[in-house]
Amino acid sequence: MRNITAEAATAATKTAGAEIAVEVRGICKMYNEVEALRSIDLDFPAGKLTTLLGPSGCGKTTLLKIIAGLIPATSGEIRVNGKTVTGPGPERAFVFQDFALMPWATVMRNVAFGLELKGMGKDERQAIAAKYIAEVGLSGFENKFPHELSGGMRQRVGLARAFAVNADVLLLDEPFSAVDEQNRRKFQEDLLELVEKEKKTFIFVTHSIEEAVYCSDRIVILSRRPGRIAQIIEPEIDRSASPDAIRRDQGYLDTVEEIWQGLKHYVD
């Protein structure tokens, strides 16, 4: 486990030499008089899964939505692949906490929706959608409606939709918070496989310490409002081991414990 202090964060990632997919520069966000984020500087290395972790109300979802271009920052700049973000773009895809599936559309149409908006032909987009529906393990459910699926399956649809537009950066906003515990574990394992397979940059917001440590290459811990970077941790866990072995791994358990000790004083 590497523990990088906030001040050295930017420098440290730069020396690591990894390619940077998303750069966050001096982002501040005010909601009227309330300061949600204070001068955030962060780099997200390409091809890695980075987690934004913190107590509720620390602005982690706000930061993710600013990166997505869904809400404007009060000041500061986001660059994705070197280009400044002014709104949503094709190189980023968002996975929503409440799934944001259209209840009137089938799984197939929901997954293909990003492509439909781009004006892609029906056969072509359905072929692509079918591939990702299979990849997230929903083959056979193409013609079901969202209400016929469990919470976990609905979020798989949301994930397939994000994969289908072939973005470089996937932004996941607490994707498992509306999924029950058992399904969440299975889903986390599947997600790791997909991260391995798809070679994309993942930015992941969660409030679960275990989830963050289990899934992430890098964990960015935000402090309570106004959100600032409190700590950056790189759990060094052997991902080749079986999921159950990872969950019993001493490094895993130590990291969870350390983050908890750090976050404890935010809990009231």
Added chain:
Amino acid sequence: MAFPAQANGSPRAVRSSEGSFFWRKLSEHRTALWRTASIGLFFLAWEIAGRIPISFAFPTFLETLDAFIRMTLDGSFLAAYAQTLQPLVIGIAISAVIGVGLGIVMGLSRFAEWLIAPVFVVLQAAPMAALIPLITFVYGIGLVSKTLAVIMLALPVIALNGYKAVRNANPSLVAMCYSFQGSWWQRIVKIIIPDASPVIFAGLRLGLAAGFIGVILAELLITPTGIGDLITYHRSVADYPEMYAAVVSIILVSTLTLAALEAFELRVLRPEKRRS
């Protein structure tokens, strides 16, 4: 009549004897049985009240039923409804086009919302029926007046429902469309209108219910035609069973139409509420 009531008197007993085929069959049709029992009891109460009688002008259920069947067979209902439904259908069609259109515009544009919504809020809460005598002056006692009466009562609720539906379109879906770079037009056509359509349709249903009130009122107040004429005429010659049959028929027609629309709404517009 007593039998189904008894069978459903104790739902717990039905559940406990699930082994019996007979009971299982019964519990499958429980709603239908309750409805039959409820309607039966109502008619029974009506029959008894008519036989006492509670008033010289209160026919029994069977007399009314007899008149109802007679009027259905001799075509007087058919002729009356041909006249009554015409302004209703035209009025609802016009209200639907204008109301849904205005509703969507109000939902999308802050300025339109500010300018138009308060007018409809007032018109919906206010007793528009008071203005019906006025229409007669402008448009006489023909089809136009009746259609206008329908529009006056139906339009506000249709427009307001459309407005609320569009205004409250699921923000998460709107954000989703935005995040996938949907254009302004795609957002409206592919997300907001489909998302709003159940509520818009419910507004049409409420509008139709108001339209029925409007058309009957117009026929009673302005021009004695159609079903309103049947009611007025049979009342004036003291044919109370026929008069009651006419009143029952209009309530029946409106209830069945509204129920059919609701069933359509459930089947087509709300897949999430459909029983799979």
Added chain:
Amino acid sequence: MTLFGYRVPMMASLLVWCVIWEIVGRSGAMFLVPPLSHVLVAAVALVQTGTWQAAALTTLNSFLIGMVFAIVVGVAIGVLMGRSVTADNLLGIWVNIFVSAPLSALVPVLMILFGMGETTVVVTVFLFAVWIIVLDTRAGVQGVPNSLIEMGRSYGASRATLYGKIILLAALPEILAGIRLGVVRGVKGVVIGQLLVSIIGYGELFELYSRNFDMENFWALTIILFAAAMGLSALIESIEKRVDYYAGVR
């Protein structure tokens, strides 16, 4: 809406419509629409006349009696339906039919049963208002969480306390919403009833002015009526807001 950085309140646009009304009225394009200013002058004069005061009193009287019955009966039936499955099954279908049925067709029946007088109007108000109160009360009572009722029982609440202090209070937001909708319908009922009976209260005045083409007084009547309807609805809405705080957290 904001204009030049200032927030313009929603209802302010009604002033714009009033100005348009005034212009249309002054242009004389429609003889049915006198200028708003004339109507307002007529309204001030009208409320001072004995005829109007008598008509308003009659109307208010019928409305209030009808509403009191509708609220008492509506809440009682609603609670009954919310608590008893049998009552719900037996009455549900009829309440749902009558809540959206064209009740204006029933008024002629009421006229022969109750005579051409105030009783008919009272019954019309009652019939227009009661069903929505029943439906909302029922929904409210069914929405009372079971744990709240079990809490009452476990602390030894009597039946009366349980209903009076827990169920009715917990369902109060819905009951008030039902009463507000009932009031709106009741106002429509009183107008429709009086128009059809046409020899009492406001209905009589409407008949009188429209027959004599006295448009200024006709619109004055209408404006007073609309304002009263809106005012009543706003009044109940403000009461509703006071209990709204616990509607979400029950």
